[in-house]
Amino acid sequence: MTFINKLKDFAVKSPWLYRINGGSCNGCDVELATTACIPRYDVERLGCQYCGSPRHADIVLITGPLTRRVLDAARRVYDEIPDPKVTVAVGVCPISGGIFRESYAVCAPIDQYFPVDVNVPGCPPRPQAIIEGVAKAIAIWRQRL
Amino acid sequence: MNFLTLFARNxxxxxxxxxxxxxxxxxxxxxxxxxxxxxxxxxxxxxxxxVCPAGAIRFTRTPGGMTFDCWHATCVFCGTCEFYCPTKAVKQSNDWHLAHEQGEKYAQVEHGLIPNQICVECGAKALDTSPAVSHIKPPLSETEVSELRARCPKCRNKYLRSRKTS
Structure with a gap:
């Protein structure tokens, strides 16, 4: 068992991130790019890396209030991500709807459709807040492995 | 030469x-x-x-008084509430540690209660709100403000009118 635990500790050092844009205004996406690309914040210190394919992902970051048009596509992409996965809702839109709350065109809050684990509120959240959320997600992912 | 200074500084x-x-x-x-x-x-x-664009702030009348609730999971941190608040009771701090796990989603609330009080003049039950004194001239002294605060809205008007005549 200790060997397996050591393997898990090793695996938890490199969680790969995947972004789903659920009709976001791109504010949160810019902050996510900032978190990864600007050396000042640098989420890659935690071993995280954005990956291009959902099949490689461990932690999924969802932005945007999940518009009705994108709901189906987002669900299909989400189902392609292998278990165990941790879902992080970035920004107030996926958490509650934000200023789009109760609109006919959005399906927010997204926890009706996806099992969300960590919420990062903010409009947009600052890069350090996103790093804080990702750190929480990594802790949850370690438990699920 | 410039790159050497940069190199040394780094x-x-x-x-x-x-x-x-x-x-x-x-x-x-x-x-x-x-x-x-x-x-x-x-x-x-x-x-x-x-004025809250996201509808994050809600006041509710309860038997104990009036409650203020601001849900941070829908607040967009625009600062409009602080800008319009006449007494700066609503303020924005720079504490951004708001990331939380899903179980605490509905606990991300700033809650406050404005209690009821009994008016010292007529004995009616009214909210213990701060009196709107910023625009009153001549300005009220501190004892006058505390006297005004202990009254219900009707008696506050009466108090201010009597102050003007005297």
Whole structure:
């Protein structure tokens, strides 16, 4: 068992991130790019890396209030991500709807459709807040492995 | 020559990366983040509820008085509530540590209660709100403000009218 635990500790050092844009205004996406690309914040210190394919992902970051048009596509992409996965809702839109709350065109809050684990509120959240959320997600992912 | 000074400076300066998850983060002083509410200063005008674009602020009348609730999971941190608050009872702090797990989603609320009080003059039950005194001339003294505060809205009007005539 200790060997397996050591393997898990090793695996938890490199969680790969995947972004789903659920009709976001791109504010949160810019902050996510900032978190990864600007050396000042640098989420890659935690071993995280954005990956291009959902099949490689461990932690999924969802932005945007999940518009009705994108709901189906987002669900299909989400189902392609292998278990165990941790879902992080970035920004107030996926958490509650934000200023789009109760609109006919959005399906927010997204926890009706996806099992969300960590919420990062903010409009947009600052890069350090996103790093804080990702750190929480990594802790949850370690438990699920 | 310029690159050598840059090289020397970078050697001396060390990495520019914020240490945040492993240490304290640098936070600007005027960052707009978590809302704070002081029920002692609130006038009860409910302007913040009206101007909030996300509908995050809600006042509710309860048997104990009036409650203020601001849900941070829908607040967009625009600062409009602080701008319009006449007494600065609603303020924005720079505490941005709002990331939470799903179970605590509905606990991300700034809650405050403006209690009921008994008016010292007529004995009616009224909210213990801060009196709107900023525009009154000549300005009220501190004892006058505390006397005004202990009254219900009707008796406050009466008090101010009697003050004008005397």
């Amino acid at each position: 050697l001396w300066h060390g990495p520019y990366t914020d240490v945040f998850p492993f240490g304290p983060a640098t936070t600007p002083e005027h960052l707009r983040a978590r809302i704070t509410f002081d029920p002692k200063q609130c006038e009860g005008c409910r302007l913040c509820e009206k």
